[in-house]
Amino acid sequence: MPRTTRTPAALRTPAWTVGDHTVRRVDEIALPSGTGRWLLPGATAGLVTGTPWLHPDFADGQGSLRLASHSFAVEVDGMRVLIDTGIGNGKRRANPAWHDLNSDYEARLQAAGFAPEAVDLVILTHLHTDHVGWNTRAEGDDWVPTFPNARYLTTRTEWDHWAGAEMDEARQQMFRDSVHPVRDAGLLDLVDVADEGTDIAPGLRLLPTPGHTPGQMAVRLSSGGEHALVTGDSIHHPVQLSHPGLCSCVDIAPELAARTRRQMLDSVAGTSTLLLGSHFPPPTAGHVRREGGAYRLAPAPPVHG
Secondary structure, three states: OOOOOOOOOOOOOOEEEEOOEEEEEEEEEEOOOOHHHHHOOOOOHHHHHOOHHHOOOOEOOOOOEOOEEEEEEEEEOOEEEEEOOOOOOOOOOOOOOOOOOOOOHHHHHHHOOOOHHHOOEEEOOOOOHHHHHHHEEEEOOEEEEOOOOOEEEEEHHHHHHHHOOOOOHHHHHHHHHHHHHHHHOOOEEEEOOOOOOEEEEOOEEEEEOOOOOOOOEEEEEEEOOEEEEEOHHHOOOOHHHHOOOOOOOOOOOHHHHHHHHHHHHHHHOOOOOEEEOOOOOOOOEEEEEEEOOEEEEEEOOOOEO
């Protein structure tokens, strides 16, 4: 896949309201068109074009999926919270689409009101390369925490899995430049997430969503009777609503990932809960509706940005 950079002139911050919360999407890059064929090999052009509601927002007319890399930023209980940190700039990566990026992500954080030094909590839904990259930034020859005043949070199950896994060089590199510097700075917290979820602040709950990785979690936001759910990689793309059994090539436990996805979709289908996809392209958010024994996403455009 080609190397991807993007520096648009306008630093817009699309946002949705959830009660008193405002959830902002902080863009990093739109991923190359070949990403979908690699990530979801079962999402053939015929399957995608046979799911007409995906076009034009989530797929093009030739059946190629649109995907993106971004974070979600929200203020909860007086804390500025960032959910996942994307791919990162200037990092050596095996995937050409992620290698040595030069995006304007940090400027977008500033524009959203989440200057790095003002962030209080970074939630890492799981420890994959495209979710931890902006954990750190280059300072000379070193990688230092981008968010020096924040606690970085992931699940103990996730940490323990990778601590005991035999990792290839590319993944070891990612841990060296994007995870270990946070741990070494004493900023990493591990949390045990209960089956029913674990509250870490009023209106902020972590939910276990294993399968893609053993310790992956989703993030549920609640305020004033309204709710939103940030998927992590439980759902990579809206095509998986129509085809919940469709799994990613990097799911560690595909059958478990599919069960987790169905449970998540069933829990929010027909409700007012806003689903926010961690790799969904614009409009990124929507409400889950039942359709033909599966589901579809009814897009919810941002209220501003």
